[in-house]
Amino acid sequence: xxxxxxxxxxxxxxxxxxxxxxxxxxxxxxxxxxxxxxxxxxxxxxxxxxxxxxxxxxxxxxxxxxxxxxxxxxxxxxxxxxxxxxxxxxxxxxxxxxxxxxxxxxxxxxxxxxxxxxxxxxxxxxxxxxxxxxxxxxxxxxxxxxxxxxxxxxxxxxxxxxxxxxxxx
Amino acid sequence: xxxxxxxxxxxxxxxxxxxxxxxxxxxxxxxxxxxxxxxxxxxxxxxxxxxxxxxxxxxxxxxxxxxxxxxxxxxxxxxxxxxxxxxxxxxxxxxxxxxxxxxxxxxxxxxxxxxxxxxxxxxxxxxxxxxxxxxxxxxxxxxxxxxxxxxxxxxxxxxxxxxxxxxxxxxxxxxxxxxxxxxxxxxxxxxxxxxxxxxxxxxxxxxxxxxxxxxxxxxxxxxxxxxxxxxxxxxxxxxxxxxxxxxxxxxxxxxxxxxxxxxxxxxxxxxxxxxxxxxxxxxxxxxxxxxxxxxxxxxxxxxxxxxxxxxxxxxxxxxxxxxxxxxxxxxxxxxxx
Numbered sequence: 001x002x003x004x005x006x007x008x009x010x011x012x013x014x015x016x017x018x019x020x021x022x023x024x025x026x027x028x029x030x031x032x033x034x035x036x037x038x039x040x041x042x043x044x045x046x047x048x049x050x051x052x053x054x055x056x057x058x059x060x061x062x063x064x065x066x067x068x069x070x071x072x073x074x075x076x077x078x079x080x081x082x083x084x085x086x087x088x089x090x091x092x093x094x095x096x097x098x099x100x101x102x103x104x105x106x107x108x109x110x111x112x113x114x115x116x117x118x119x120x121x122x123x124x125x126x127x128x129x130x131x132x133x134x135x136x137x138x139x140x141x142x143x144x145x146x147x148x149x150x151x152x153x154x155x156x157x158x159x160x161x162x163x164x165x166x167x168x169x
Numbered sequence: 170x171x172x173x174x175x176x177x178x179x180x181x182x183x184x185x186x187x188x189x190x191x192x193x194x195x196x197x198x199x200x201x202x203x204x205x206x207x208x209x210x211x212x213x214x215x216x217x218x219x220x221x222x223x224x225x226x227x228x229x230x231x232x233x234x235x236x237x238x239x240x241x242x243x244x245x246x247x248x249x250x251x252x253x254x255x256x257x258x259x260x261x262x263x264x265x266x267x268x269x270x271x272x273x274x275x276x277x278x279x280x281x282x283x284x285x286x287x288x289x290x291x292x293x294x295x296x297x298x299x300x301x302x303x304x305x306x307x308x309x310x311x312x313x314x315x316x317x318x319x320x321x322x323x324x325x326x327x328x329x330x331x332x333x334x335x336x337x338x339x340x341x342x343x344x345x346x347x348x349x350x351x352x353x354x355x356x357x358x359x360x361x362x363x364x365x366x367x368x369x370x371x372x373x374x375x376x377x378x379x380x381x382x383x384x385x386x387x388x389x390x391x392x393x394x395x396x397x398x399x400x401x402x403x404x405x406x407x408x409x410x411x412x413x414x415x416x417x418x419x420x421x422x423x424x425x426x427x428x429x430x431x432x433x434x435x436x437x438x439x440x441x442x443x444x445x446x447x448x449x450x451x452x453x454x455x456x457x458x459x460x461x462x463x464x465x466x467x468x469x470x471x472x473x474x475x476x477x478x479x480x481x482x483x484x485x486x487x488x489x490x491x492x493x494x495x496x497x498x499x500x501x502x503x504x505x506x
């Protein structure tokens with residue numbers, strides 16, 4: 001029964017990620033030169049890698065990353081690599097993070113954002129063939145870390161609804 | 170009974186999860202390093218942009234309303250100072266208007282004397298910015314101007330301050346605009362008052378680089394930068410920005426437009442003048458063009474057109490990129506011979 005409904009449950013984090021991708025594209029007009037939006041999808045990946053990895057498998061993260069790459073117009077594969085690496089790191093530290101308070105979770109997310117910036121910088125430098133300016137990436141990592149609380153608020157509520165229907169593994 | 174099954178299932182699930190992560194990560198890395206930027210990716214990008222455009226438009230409306238509200242609140246606080254400034258500016262502009270009208274009359278007289286054909290008036294399509302790539306490596310907007318409005322890739326996009334970029338792809342509901350600051354942006358410009366030609370090269374910073382400048386060019390901060398029109402994609406003389414000097418002493422471009430404040434844009438549907446015919450009799454000119462089209466280059470008959478019978482090189486032919494002015498000049502020279 002649970003296997004049959006697996007796709008439905010996977011659709012929840014994927015749909016949330018797609019909404020967050022669109023949210024990241026809304027022109028808010030804040031930034032320097034071109035605006036720099038946070039990677040909202042990283043919050044979904046992080047949250048589900050800790051609380052519900054069974055409902056957000058790597059291939060679903062891959063799908064979300066590809067959609068984000070296509071929508072952003074950036075180098076193909078960059079967001080996908082960033083999201084998958086963030087997912088991998090978080091999943092590896094899952095036993096440490098699970099059940100911890102909000103501040104620990106937020107700090108963990110900040111570390112993941114730093115890793116995302118480093119991978120993004122390396123990946124973009126390899127893609128373009130020269131060393132790209134890391135400053136916008138650090139700014140993006142900082143902004144992404146700052147948006148975690150409101151995103152976490154939404155994700156926690158979604159997870160509670162899911163837990164009421166399907167207890168965590 | 171269920172316990173042994175779970176014991177077998179769990180390690181399998183963990184290892185399959187890891188394997189899946191490694192495989193997807195490898196695939197994504199291959200995409201990144203292999204620079205998977207094909208026609209298929211471009212089309213998919215445009216289709217997804219078209220699909221998401223209605224949602225983005227709906228989402229961007231309240232944001233735009235909030236921005237307008239904040240801006241109007243700001244303006245309200247300085248309404249008296251602004252009023253005084255506008256009065257002074259209005260007075261100065263009235264003088265400029267008189268001068269401009271006098272110059273226009275003069276130019277019209279000269280044009281009539283020389284029997285010059287001017288470029289056709291540029292049509293435009295107006296749209297609103299509904300999406301912003303927001304990435305550190307991509308500076309692009311999504312605007313709600315569809316292909317059906319005559320928008321094509323390559324067309325210049327301006328706001329009320331000047332050039333902001335060019336259209337890179339267009340679809341059924343929206344178009345993508347690459348900003349001047351983007352890493353992939355290259356725009357041929359001219360720097361006034363010296364008239365130096367250069368290329369404004371985006372590097373994802375706020376101030377694009379000025380490259381391919383002649384060694385003898387002498388630039389000063391504040392020099393005006395306009396489009397040169399070379400390449401035929403953009404009309405010449407569109408205001409772009411001004412020169413600023415970087416800390417390393419190299420010139421950079423400060424755009425007139427502040428991209429994070431831009432909300433509405435115009436897409437200029439400029440047609441490169443493939444034929445500029447200075448002949449009052451259009452029919453005879455059209456016949457002449459047809460005749461010349463039939464001939465190959467070496468067979469052109471005594472190619473010495475009359476002074477009032479100028480034909481500009483066709484776009485796409487060697488030398489077409491040199492622009493209308495250069496072509497006119499060379500033709501006039503040959504006519505003079």
